Amino acid sequence: MTQAVGIVQRALKHVQVREHVRxxxxxxxxxxxxxxxxxxxxxxxxxxxxxxxxxxALVVEGLLERMPGRGTFVARPxxxxxxxxxxxxxxxxxxxxxxxQTLLARREQAGPGVARALDISPGDAVIHWKRLRxxxxxxxxxxxxYLNEVLxxxxxxSGMPTSLYSALEARGLRPTWAEDSVTSDLATAEEADLLxxxxxxxxxxxxxxxxxxxxxxxxxxSAYRPDRFTMYVQLGSNA
Amino acid sequence: MTQAVGIVQRALKHVQVREHVRxxxxxxxxxxxxxxxxxxxxxxxxxxxxxxxxxxALVVEGLLERMPGRGTFVARPxxxxxxxxxxxxxxxxxxxxxxxQTLLARREQAGPGVARALDISPGDAVIHWKRLRxxxxxxxxxxxxYLNEVLxxxxxxSGMPTSLYSALEARGLRPTWAEDSVTSDLATAEEADLLxxxxxxxxxxxxxxxxxxxxxxxxxxSAYRPDRFTMYVQLGSNA
DNA sequence: TAGTGGTCTAGACCACGAA
DNA sequence: TCGTGGTCTAGACCACTAA
Numbered sequence: 001m002t003q004a005v006g007i008v009q010r011a012l013k014h015v016q017v018r019e020h021v022r023x024x025x026x027x028x029x030x031x032x033x034x035x036x037x038x039x040x041x042x043x044x045x046x047x048x049x050x051x052x053x054x055x056x057a058l059v060v061e062g063l064l065e066r067m068p069g070r071g072t073f074v075a076r077p078x079x080x081x082x083x084x085x086x087x088x089x090x091x092x093x094x095x096x097x098x099x100x101q102t103l104l105a106r107r108e109q110a111g112p113g114v115a116r117a118l119d120i121s122p123g124d125a126v127i128h129w130k131r132l133r134x135x136x137x138x139x140x141x142x143x144x145x146y147l148n149e150v151l152x153x154x155x156x157x158s159g160m161p162t163s164l165y166s167a168l169e170a171r172g173l174r175p176t177w178a179e180d181s182v183t184s185d186l187a188t189a190e191e192a193d194l195l196x197x198x199x200x201x202x203x204x205x206x207x208x209x210x211x212x213x214x215x216x217x218x219x220x221x222s223a224y225r226p227d228r229f230t231m232y233v234q235l236g237s238n239a
Numbered sequence: 240m241t242q243a244v245g246i247v248q249r250a251l252k253h254v255q256v257r258e259h260v261r262x263x264x265x266x267x268x269x270x271x272x273x274x275x276x277x278x279x280x281x282x283x284x285x286x287x288x289x290x291x292x293x294x295x296a297l298v299v300e301g302l303l304e305r306m307p308g309r310g311t312f313v314a315r316p317x318x319x320x321x322x323x324x325x326x327x328x329x330x331x332x333x334x335x336x337x338x339x340q341t342l343l344a345r346r347e348q349a350g351p352g353v354a355r356a357l358d359i360s361p362g363d364a365v366i367h368w369k370r371l372r373x374x375x376x377x378x379x380x381x382x383x384x385y386l387n388e389v390l391x392x393x394x395x396x397s398g399m400p401t402s403l404y405s406a407l408e409a410r411g412l413r414p415t416w417a418e419d420s421v422t423s424d425l426a427t428a429e430e431a432d433l434l435x436x437x438x439x440x441x442x443x444x445x446x447x448x449x450x451x452x453x454x455x456x457x458x459x460x461s462a463y464r465p466d467r468f469t470m471y472v473q474l475g476s477n478a
Numbered sequence: 479t480a481g482t483g484g485t486c487t488a489g490a491c492c493a494c495g496a497a
Numbered sequence: 498t499c500g501t502g503g504t505c506t507a508g509a510c511c512a513c514t515a516a
Binding site: 084 | 322414418420
């Protein structure tokens with residue numbers, strides 16, 4: 001690349017060192033030693049503080065791990081904290097075959113609660129999609145979702161997909177983050193019927209509000225059979 | 240505290256500076272200026288790199304924000320993704336006064352399940368701590384925790400704290416991440432009695448396994464009153 | 479122009495781990 | 498013992514912001 005020289009930033013030394021090391025260790029097995037700090041000092045003709053600045057960034061990033069007295073090594077990949085998936089992906093991660101049966105799919109006018117959650121005005125068009133969901137053929141949950149129709153023109157006409165999140169992704173609207181509210185409750189008569197559980201059974205209720213950047217795309221309420229579904233949450237940042 | 244000098248670590252300068260600044264800015268409104276780096280250099284008689292190391296930590300932590308050419312300021316709180324807190328902090332974040340009543344606190348031998356979760360051998364010593372927990376005086380949950388006794392010598396004798404996580408933090412054992420399993424169930428007779436709910440009420444069950452780096456410190460099972468407690472989970476990338 | 483953070487130097491001593 | 502990362506010094510020049 002010889003073009004665009006004018007745009008190229010002056011190459012900061014710690015960035016040079018950082019990217020050099022990144023190329024060296026990226027994809028390497030956890031435990032592989034990285035060059036020692038003093039090696040890099042010699043190699044780049046730079047002060048040790050500069051090398052440390054470069055390595056610090058990679059450590060914070062989670063790529064490297066320091067072991068005092070021993071050296072610096074490729075870290076084992078960090079656990080993903082709070083991956084954001086929909087039901088379909090969640091089931092697949094559990095090794096179950098996801099299935100869905102649409103109970104209702106239509107255009108509606110948003111009520112006040114849904115409007116607030118979607119950050120639109122009451123009466124604006126929303127897509128209401130209610131499904132009975134299975135894993136390996138067994139009833140797992142009822143999901144009742146509302147989508148912002150403005151963001152999804154022609155969604156209902158395009159034939160409903162199995163995975164909402166895949167469909168959103170295809171439109172560049174894959175949620176980037178979400179808030180779940182989780183609680184417990186007794187099943188309603190309708191829920192008990194649909195989920196095929198005795199009346200007065202406990203269900204796990206999850207209300208989700210999913211956003212793309214700052215724009216709410218989906219709000220949903222799900223009722224899970226607790227005997228067949230446990231929600232896993234990973235918390236924390238490091239390690 | 241003049242005792243236990245032998246245990247006190249040599250006070251690292253960058254830690255001194257960091258904690259000094261933390262006290263200055265903690266709780267301050269976003270945008271409040273922090274002391275400039277050169278001010279701190281003069282005040283503590285240390286090199287600027289040392290001050291930068293201290294400030295770097297607070298920036299990574301999300302407490303401060305640098306603005307080149309202008310200064311360093313209190314950052315607006317980041318959207319916390321999956322913050323890892325114990326009950327006490329959780330209640331405080333909700334604006335409720337946390338209270339606890341110890342139902343049981345004793346040394347026990349680990350059963351097979353607890354041993355596996357804590358990554359110790361069955362029969363090894365654990366601290367079993369069962370509490371009834373309130374928020375603003377109202378019954379919220381029953382928490383049944385097991386701690387690895389080896390990591391917490393003299394814990395039971397030192398007088399039980401209100402906040403387990405604060406106590407762990409004071410010993411350098413603040414959990415860095417945790418796995419929660421969340422489900423729904425009907426209350427047992429004992430739970431219904433303790434939580435003062437009708438029999439056959441639904442409760443929210445949360446099983447937690449909390450680790451410091453790779454070492455499990457705490458495993459617990461909690462049963463929440465769903466009418467007074469909703470669990471909030473934030474998922475996905477930052478923002 | 480004065481002050482800020484961003485980068486960088488060329489050393490130093492320490493505690494720790496492995497041989 | 499030797500090499501590692503952890504800490505620390507006492508400066509320096511730069512680009513940027515605000516007065």
